[in-house]
Amino acid sequence: MSGPPGERILVTGASGQIGTDLVSELRKVHGRENVVASDIREPDHESPISDGPFTLLSVLDGDSMESTIHDEGIGTIYHLAAILSATGEAKPELCHRVNVGGTVCVLEAARDFELKVYAPSSIAVFGPDAPKIAPQKTPLNPTTMYGKTKVTGEILAMNYWKQYGVDVRGIRYPGLISWKAPAGGGTTDYAVDIFRAAIEHGHYECFVREDTRLPMMYMDDAIRGTISLMDAPSENLGSSRAGYNIGGMSFTAGELVDAISRRIPDFTCDFVPDIRQSYADSWPDDVDDSVAREDWGWKPKFGLEEMVDEMINRLREAQSS
Ligand code: NAD
Ligand code: AKB
Numbered sequence: 165m166s167g168p169p170g171e172r173i174l175v176t177g178a179s180g181q182i183g184t185d186l187v188s189e190l191r192k193v194h195g196r197e198n199v200v201a202s203d204i205r206e207p208d209h210e211s212p213i214s215d216g217p218f219t220l221l222s223v224l225d226g227d228s229m230e231s232t233i234h235d236e237g238i239g240t241i242y243h244l245a246a247i248l249s250a251t252g253e254a255k256p257e258l259c260h261r262v263n264v265g266g267t268v269c270v271l272e273a274a275r276d277f278e279l280k281v282y283a284p285s286s287i288a289v290f291g292p293d294a295p296k297i298a299p300q301k302t303p304l305n306p307t308t309m310y311g312k313t314k315v316t317g318e319i320l321a322m323n324y325w326k327q328y329g330v331d332v333r334g335i336r337y338p339g340l341i342s343w344k345a346p347a348g349g350g351t352t353d354y355a356v357d358i359f360r361a362a363i364e365h366g367h368y369e370c371f372v373r374e375d376t377r378l379p380m381m382y383m384d385d386a387i388r389g390t391i392s393l394m395d396a397p398s399e400n401l402g403s404s405r406a407g408y409n410i411g412g413m414s415f416t417a418g419e420l421v422d423a424i425s426r427r428i429p430d431f432t433c434d435f436v437p438d439i440r441q442s443y444a445d446s447w448p449d450d451v452d453d454s455v456a457r458e459d460w461g462w463k464p465k466f467g468l469e470e471m472v473d474e475m476i477n478r479l480r481e482a483q484s485s
Pocket of ligand 1: 202205221284348352
């Protein structure tokens, strides 16, 4: 099956943390009917993505993916379906099957239908040997299965671009912080879960040590970065097109607790590290995003203080509505 691309957009893994925000933003830009959300689980009734087209679709089912692309007139795929780090370490075979197998399915369909693809990577591509401020180019030796699948995803994307001319782009997202949907089984989930716990219970048990520092980003910046990378002229994108470092903020879990406590004075937090500590310890403190700034004009808007204000205000508004 092949043919000229349609104009509509397909989002895989759309019911997850990023999809919940990205689908809404894409529908604002391209029109509600032109963005088809898909996942193996239906979105919640209150989810913002339930206001437009949705189809149940596994990224491991190549035939269904190709018929969806054909029938729905798809020209671009935002491929978000994946198993994140904490779930991935517990279920490494599933993580490899979904993250690598799903990406191959999407890239094969893109090759057949001449589609444009967004396939995100992660700061998990870096291993303990990377500099603490991770450069764009450095040996990638992750110790987690999730990180290995993300390195493979970047390699596959570059191969499809070089061998078949498939226009694939990606960002190595830091830990993403948002309020519309819960985080989906990653190591950086504490920086999301802590806000709801602070507001609802005044207390949080944090699964990494107080001095754990990681690169993080507020979701609005991540969505703006994603759309601006996809809008960038292809000729501006160099050899990092499958996995650009983008920086937002970098803080320790203790600094996050302090920032929340300045707004919710009774808030308390216990630090009780579990296995996820070792995944966090294998990742960098921050990233050097100078290549993304140079190639397509990346610049973050949210720092720690702005992000904490937004998270608390938005969650309180959502609670009272
Ligand atoms: P998430 O776990 O919240 O959502 C992933 C979605 O994929 C889920 O809704 C799940 O149901 C779906 N899914 C799982 N298996 C599937 C399959 N076989 N077919 C179709 N759908 C399937 O993840 P997210 O946070 O939205 O992440 C999206 C992408 O961004 C992933 O590639 C992830 O690695 C990457 N990323 C996320 C973060 C972050 O902090 N959220 C950071 C770095 C990279
Ligand atoms: C995770 O913690 O697994 C994700 C990521 C940084 O890729 N949030």
